[in-house]
Amino acid sequence: MEFLKRTWAQIDLDCLRHNFELVRQTVPPQTKIFAVVKADAYGHGDQVITDELEKLGADAFAVSNIEEALHIRAGGTRLPILILGVTPAKYAGMLANNRISQTVFSTEYARALSEAAQKQNVTVDCHIKVDSGMGRIGFDALGDFDGALREIKSCVAMPHLHCSGIFTHFAVADALDADDEAYTERQFDAFSRTVRALEEAHISFETVHCCNSAAILNHPEMAGNAVRAGIVLYGLDPSSDFKAWNLKPVMELKSTVSQIRRHPKGSTVSYGRTCTLARDTTVATVPIGYADGYPRSLSNKGTVLVLGKRAPILGRVCMDQLMIDVTDIEGVTTDTVVTLFGEDHGAVLSVDELADLDATVNYELICLIGKRVPRVYVKNGKITAVVDCYYQNRISMP
Structure with missing residues (x-):
């Protein structure tokens, strides 16, 4: 299917399946998997992702707030949905009425x-949050157990x-040094x-x-x-300490060359x-900027493929455009695809590399990808759907 190729996020649903199956193989049999799809499924588009995860066998979904819950x-x-944050009573x-569980x-x-549920003559399903050392929200079991x-x-x-569920959240499970491992054990205890x-x-509790x-x-x-x-x-990966798993990134960020000039x-x-410019330079302009979620902080230091x-x-990265040096790359023309992160002709530029360069985490970069960037979903090498916020449509493909 043709779509407007200015800038887009390409979402590989086969990679999503691969990663889900790795989780299923890792946890003990019969363990329920709550797929966390907050922040628009970490920028991947929550409705298409939840559809796919439900087909793959997810048992429930977790989100941050009631708006996200209602959207999915x-x-x-049809699966259970748990809100991890606060909802006004x-x-x-x-x-x-929407079968949403509340923390x-x-x-x-x-x-x-x-009191609100009683007045409205409803019963709200809840999960109790235990603060075992995160210091965020929850009942303080570490500092005041009784x-x-x-x-x-x-x-x-x-x-x-x-109250059907009870849970906690680890603060440093993504760090493997001895002190952090001990802290995770302490939280678990x-x-x-x-x-x-x-x-x-x-x-x-059931869960x-x-x-x-x-x-x-x-x-x-x-x-x-x-x-x-x-x-x-x-x-x-949750952090740089985790590199052993054969995870496959689901999102790639793509754009195109809009103009080429010799400076x-x-x-x-x-x-x-x-x-x-330190030399005569062939400069290509790319129609993506910080309004699309590409960090301005990568000005003069980021690279693309x-x-x-x-x-x-x-x-500097502009609001809607950025410029790159293509002097030493043969064959570049207008409409040539530019990869901001992902795979391109066998080369890879990872989100982790950009996150390190930007002194942040991979979570932030994928969540930053803006709503005006269409999500293009691929399965078995074919586009299956395109979601574009400006048209508010979801186009399913045969």
């Missing part, structure tokens, strides 16, 4: 949610709340102790989960009866005149 529910998913009816992280919040236990018992007993104490009080992507890789024995697979589904030595390129060769970025 509207997209047709007044939306209790919306949660219940409960404090007595105050649980009470407000219970207090956390007392509060959780109180929340479970509140009317119109059905605090969480396990909490679950055991509740069971002794005759409070049990118990603590493994994020890094823990799935490094500590599958901590799985409980469910795991939350996030970044690994999209083919990226004499001494010319300056882009805003601020921060780049002065053109016909399988590296081309450095010249000057």
Whole structure:
């Protein structure tokens, strides 16, 4: 299928399948997989990704907020959805009516949610969040075990709340040095102790989960009866400590050459005149910029792939365009494909390399890819769908 080839994110659904199957093979049999699809499935497009993951055998989805939950529910998913963050209590009816589970992280919040659910005559399914050392949200089992236990018992007993799950989140499961490994063990012990104490009080949960992507890789024995697979589904390592898995990146970011010009030595390129050409240079303009999610911080230091060769970025990345040096690359014409990250004629420019250059993490770069960049989905080497926010359409292919 033809699509507007200005700039696009190419999403390989075969790679998604490969990564999902790796997770399935790694965790103990019968372990439920919560596929984390927050932030528009980490920038990959949540509705198409949830459709595919449901077909692959995901057991449930996890999102950040109610807007994301409603969006994937509207997209047709029938699987359970867990909101990992906060939802204002007044939306209790919306949660219940859309079969969305809500994280409960404090007595105050649980009470407000219970009262709202009672007024709206609904029962909200909930997962209890235990803070075992992340220091973010949850009942503080590491710092005040007895207090956390007392509060959780109180929340479970509140009317119109059905607490079907309990979970925690690891802070440094993606780091393998001795201190961090010990901290992960400490978190797991605090969480396990909490679950055991509740069971002794005759409070049990259908779903118990603590493994994020890094823990799935490094500590599958901590799985409980469910795991939350996030970044690994999209083919990226949780950190530089994880390189052993045969993950396949799902997203590639592509653009094209819009213009080619020869600039004499001494010319300056882009805003601020921060780049002065040291030689006569063939400059290609590429219609992608920071408004599309390509970091401005890679000005004068990033590279792209053109016909399988590296081309450095010249000057500042603009809002909608950037310039590259293609002097030493033969065969470049207007409409030649430019790869911002991904594979190009056998060469690879990874998201991890760009993240290192930008002093950030791979998560951030893929989540930054803007809505105006169409998502082009490929399966078995063929385009199966294109999602373009400006047309608000989803075009399925035969």
